[in-house]
Amino acid sequence: MNEVTTIQVGQTVPDFTLTTYEPTTNGFGTYSLAEARKNGKWTLLFFYPADYTFV
Amino acid sequence: MGCEIVSVSADTQFVHLAWQREEKDLANVKFHMASDRNGDLARQFGIWNNGFTLRGTYLVAPDGKLMSAEVNFLNLGRNIDETLRKFKANVYLGKHSAEGCPAKWKDEGDKTLKPGPGMVGRVHEAMQK
Numbered sequence: 351m352n353e354v355t356t357i358q359v360g361q362t363v364p365d366f367t368l369t370t371y372e373p374t375t376n377g378f379g380t381y382s383l384a385e386a387r388k389n390g391k392w393t394l395l396f397f398y399p400a401d402y403t404f405v
Numbered sequence: 406m407g408c409e410i411v412s413v414s415a416d417t418q419f420v421h422l423a424w425q426r427e428e429k430d431l432a433n434v435k436f437h438m439a440s441d442r443n444g445d446l447a448r449q450f451g452i453w454n455n456g457f458t459l460r461g462t463y464l465v466a467p468d469g470k471l472m473s474a475e476v477n478f479l480n481l482g483r484n485i486d487e488t489l490r491k492f493k494a495n496v497y498l499g500k501h502s503a504e505g506c507p508a509k510w511k512d513e514g515d516k517t518l519k520p521g522p523g524m525v526g527r528v529h530e531a532m533q534k
Contacts, residue, residue, distance in 0.1 A: 355449075356449070356450060356451035357471055359472065360472075362468075362470055363470070363471050364449070365469075368411070368446065369418050369439065369442075370411075370418060370437045370439045371422045371425065371438045372438075373425050373434040374435055376422075383465065383469065387467055387468065391408060392466060392495075393411060393463075393464075393465040394408055394410045394465075395446075395461070395462070395464075396413065396462055397441075397447060397450075397460060397461040397463075398412065398414050398460055399458060400414055401420045401421060401424040
């Protein structure tokens, strides 16, 4: 078992980059937290179990 | 409004595309649909559940700090009004750090509290003002 440290409220979220589908352009892209921070943006992460299930 | 919305599951971006095209309720989606294929990000938030990501909602400030976290089990949906309320409250509190937004705070202009000695044991009275 790997020891995993969970991020707590008040802590800094480490930078991450995820591959995305972008419905506005019908293309694929990436989302980078570092990029959002650079642009002074908030990030709302909305996790859900799987596509084709209700959100 | 200064906030990037990113939906995340372990599905690939290809399935995100197919799902968004097929499901009528997703026709107007404007947010990023991200793929956390191996659950690496979900694990960091402690919501990786046997190959699925639990219904976690996380609000990250522009400085990278995690300001709000909410996790529901697999079968309970979220209330977007409450998520929006938390976002607005966080933005407000970022500019007014000496104040507090009570439970019923909804938007700028609503009653806030300024914690201090005078309010100890007098929250009820402070809320009436």
